[in-house]
Structures are given as C-alpha cells and as structure tokens.
Amino acid sequence: MGRHREFDLDKVLDAALCVFWRKGYEGTSYADLTKAAGVERPSLYSAFGNKAALFHQALRRYDELYLGYVGEALELPTSREVAAHILLNAAEHNTRFADRRGxxxxxxxxxxxxxxxxxxxxLIDYRAEAQERLRERFERAKAEGDLPETASADALAAFVMAVTHGMAVQAKAGFSRDxxxxxxGQALSxxxxxGSMPSKKPA
Incomplete structure (x- = not known):
C-alpha cells in the first residue's frame, strides 16, 4: 500500500504559485519550490509531475483565485464598463502583494x-484566449449599438490587453496603484x- 500523503495539495500549490508569480518560470528552481512548499522534491514530483506540469496547475489556480474580475467584467452592460472593470481591477491586482507584484x-x-x-x-495561448473573449464581447457591443460600427472589436480587445500587460510590467518595476x-483612466478617456468614435478635442 502506498504511503499516505502528509501534506495539503492546495497549500503546496498555492505556495508554488507565489514563487512562480514572484520569480517567473525560469527564475524558479526546485529548491525554491520545495522550500516554499515545505515538501521534498520526490513528493513534489509524485503529486504534481515535473516543474512545467506544476506551473500549468499553478496558472489554473491563479486564474481561479485572482482573475475572477475578468469574468465579472464580461457580464457588465457596456463595453466601457467592461474595459474599466478590467483595467481598474488590474491596477489593484498587480500591486496588491508587495512580494509578488505584476x-x-x-x-x-x-x-x-x-x-x-x-x-x-x-502563456501566449493563455493570453490569446483572454483577448478572444474580449473580442467576442466587443463584437456583441457593436451588435447592440453600444459601440459604433466603425469600431474594431479586434483592436479594442488588443488595446485592453496591451494596457493591462503594460500595467503589469510597470507594477513589477515599482509603480504604485495610483x-x-x-x-x-487615460486609456478609458x-x-x-x-455611437461615435472619439474625436480630437477642440483647441
């Protein structure tokens, strides 16, 4: 009979998640993971597989625990509210933890x-899936008359993703939530x- 596992899988996964979040995939060593999780390397292998498999599980956990605001945003009534909810929550999320910004x-x-x-x-595919969900939401906004016909759902989805990615990089570099x-706010302006695209402000 196999030896009974003596650790909490979710706690170990959460510990690994935090290390990957702080140090990135390649910057994280097995020593980092075993130290944070408080388990030996063979036990980590047995429970989760190799480092890449553990990272994929940590990414799913991250999405589940921290990115619920994206799904909430997609249910909001206007495209601007969708974008605002994502961008403002991203500002909070990227600066929430001093030890793992971004x-x-x-x-x-x-x-x-x-x-x-x-x-x-x-990770490229993961971000592409998020962008596709936004594109579909903005296409719906066009069909509902919330966005002008001349608006590009593709470009707007890419724009929101580009801003959130830039904010994550800035957070990692020490930018404040404010x-x-x-x-x-500048992006949303x-x-x-x-029913019309923004025009240049008069002088």
Whole structure:
C-alpha cells in the first residue's frame, strides 16, 4: 500500500504559485519550490509531475483565485464598463502583494530558453484566449449599438490587453496603484462611446 500523503495539495500549490508569480518560470528552481512548499522534491514530483506540469496547475489556480474580475467584467452592460472593470481591477491586482507584484502570466515569460519554450507558448495561448473573449464581447457591443460600427472589436480587445500587460510590467518595476489607475483612466478617456468614435478635442 502506498504511503499516505502528509501534506495539503492546495497549500503546496498555492505556495508554488507565489514563487512562480514572484520569480517567473525560469527564475524558479526546485529548491525554491520545495522550500516554499515545505515538501521534498520526490513528493513534489509524485503529486504534481515535473516543474512545467506544476506551473500549468499553478496558472489554473491563479486564474481561479485572482482573475475572477475578468469574468465579472464580461457580464457588465457596456463595453466601457467592461474595459474599466478590467483595467481598474488590474491596477489593484498587480500591486496588491508587495512580494509578488505584476502578473503571473507575464512575469518571466517574455523571454525563455529553448527548454522553456513550451511554457512560454502556453502563456501566449493563455493570453490569446483572454483577448478572444474580449473580442467576442466587443463584437456583441457593436451588435447592440453600444459601440459604433466603425469600431474594431479586434483592436479594442488588443488595446485592453496591451494596457493591462503594460500595467503589469510597470507594477513589477515599482509603480504604485495610483499611478496605474491614472494609466487606466487615460486609456478609458479614449474609449468610443455614444455611437461615435472619439474625436480630437477642440483647441
């Protein structure tokens, strides 16, 4: 009979999540993971598989625990409210924890060795899925008359994602929540509303 597991899987996964969030995938070693989780490497292997498999599970956990505001945003009645909810919550999320600022899906994933390329590609796919959900929501906004016909749902979805990614990088560099909220406000000031695209302000 196999030995009874003596640790809480969710607690170990949460500990690994925090390490990956802080140090990125490649910056995280097995020593970092075993120290944070309080388990030996063979037990970590047995419970989760290799480092890449553990990272994928941590990413799913991250999405479940911290990114619920994205799903909430997609249910809001207007496209601007969708964008505002995402951007303002991203400002809070990226600065909430002093020891792990920024975004798990972005930290340490912008460049990778050949060995880590599958993880980098998985993160690209993860972000692409989020952008596609936004695009679909903005297409619906056009159909409902909330966005002008001339608006590009593709471009608006990419715009929101680009701003959130930039905010995550700035948070990692030490920008405050107030600074990121100002970035969000500036981005929202250009949002197409009331049946027409924003025009240049008069002098």
């Amino acid at each position: 975004c798990l899906a972005l930290n340490g994933a912008l460049a990778a060795s050949d060995e880590a390329e599958p993880v980098r590609q998985a 600074a990121l909220e100002a970035v969000a 250009t949002w197409p509303t009331n």
